[in-house]
Amino acid sequence: MSTSQAEKAEPEIQAPWSALAALMVGFFMLMLDTTIVVVAMPTLSADLHTDVSTTVWATSSYLLAYSVPLLLAGRLGDRFGTKRIYMIGMALFTAASLLCGLASGIGQLIAFRALQGLGAATMAPQSMATIGKIFPKDMRGRAMSYWGLVSGAAILVGPISGGLLIDSLGWRSIFFINVPIGIVGLVVAQRFVPSLPGNPHRFDFFGVVLSGLSLFCLVYALETGSGYDWSKITDNLNVLGFSTGIPLYVYEVLAVGVVLAVLFVVWELVNRNEPLVPLGIFRVRTFAAANLAIVTAGFAITAASFPGTLYFQSGRGMSPSQAALMMLPSALVSVPLAPRIGKLVDRVGPKWPAFSGLVLFSSALFVRHYLMTPDMPLVVLLAHAAWMGASSSLMMSPLAVAAMQSLPPQYIGTGSGVFNTSRQIGSTLGAAVIATVMAAQFKSEIAAHAATLTGSQRESLGGIDFQQLDSGHDVPEFVRTVVSAVMADSLLWPAVAMAIGAAMVLFVRDPARKG
DSSP states (O other): OOHHHHHHHOOOOSOHHHHHHHHHHHHHHHHHHHHHHHHHHHHHHHHTTOOHHHHTHHHHHHHHHHHTTHHHHHHHHHHHOHHHHHHHHHHHHHHHHHHHHHOOSHHHHHHHHHHHHHHHHHHHHHHHHHHHHHSOGGGHHHHHHHHHHHHHHHHHHHHHHHHHHHHHHOTTHHHHTHHHHHHHHHHHHHHHSOOOOOOOOOOOHHHHHHHHHHHHHHHHHHHHHHHTTOOBTTSOOOTTTSOOSOOHHHHHHHHHHHHHHHHHHHHHHHOSSOOSSOGGGGGSHHHHHHHHHHHHHHHHHHHHHHHHHHIIIIISOOOHHHHHHTTHHHHHHHHHHHHHHHHHHHHHOSHHHHHHHHHHHHHHHHHHHHHOSTTOOHHHHHHHHHHHHHHHHHHHHHHHHHHHHTSOGGGHHHHHHHHHHHHHHHHHHHHHHHHHHHHHHHHHHHHHHHTTSOHHHHHHGGGOBHHHHHHTSSOOHHHHHHHHHHHHHHTHHHHHHHHHHHHHHTTSOOGGGOO
């Protein structure tokens, strides 16, 4: 599995940039859909006559269906060709979007969102793997930076366009908008994306079952545990023996997921045929280090987003749209910066740009810990958001380049599936951990302030929940102070995670050492 073998096997593609542009259409649709749907949650609850906890499953079902098949999807691309599997995923996602827009109840919407997630899982590894196959090593940095630029553009466009569509045309329009985009994406993919040959891999059916069940259990337990019965900030929570409010079955499902994951690894080691994930790819030090780093990056970015939203809405009294605008500098900086970082990666390799980005993002979170006060000037917070955007651009696409360039062509699809799965596991773990941390810190902070409160203030604590905090309305001033302090303290967790990720990147081999 040497680098020289990979270089010899690299295909020569006549128009790789046209292929990249075609792939970006599909990736933009995926990212746009994610950001738009988050904005629509309150409207969905009202129009479909259901509670928020049920409506959240419109997102959770998508997450489950997206996370579980990623490893299999990467392997399918290796066997049948990335273009064919990509277009199947695009067609499935587009059809599911139409069905979501036509859904007559929350049950149908949850089911169709799961179908969307399955289409997204089929597409995601193929686009990344295709880039790794059609671009030579000295151009992959720029190519991957443009691919990552789409994420920043979607963050910029998604919340704004979502709000406009919902206000003017209703929530169904946020799904219908995917249909013309998906059709265009299919046409340009058919026209410009090359049909790369697959390899006649055998299917590891037992490995598929073990990996799917383990990922389902892990993601389900973390997703359910992160939001279960933690809405009341005065609930008892003590992980050292008191009730957490989480039903026992969540722990049992999590334990089953861990056991199945161990069994999957053992099976892949003893499988004498072709395993679903050839564990030898983790002996490639650069690939292993990049995957560990993307787990911490996914953890930190997700874990830092919710405290920021609550701080602006409940700590500063902003509306949801105003809170979203506070993060616009991040996208406005990352979008134009991405191509320049890509050129830098092509020139010096991915190691030091990724290391710099992780260190800068970690330090930005540490600084934000001190900036998140109820009276911090907004201009300071806007400048800080730009700092975070620049840091994100420096780390995400270089990590992807590091992972992909270290593998031979026949394993790029599998490697892409592993890389995307690692990022998704990190994000899910980040959501679960930050929910636990904030619930515990809320209880501690409220208890510390209780002695200074009047009787009516103390009674009002029992009616404050995360939904009310997230709305930014009718929150007492003393609670805003607590919110700001808790959100600031919770950022230390993702800051430390980013620092660990930076340490992992030090194990990435630079281009001079070829590995």
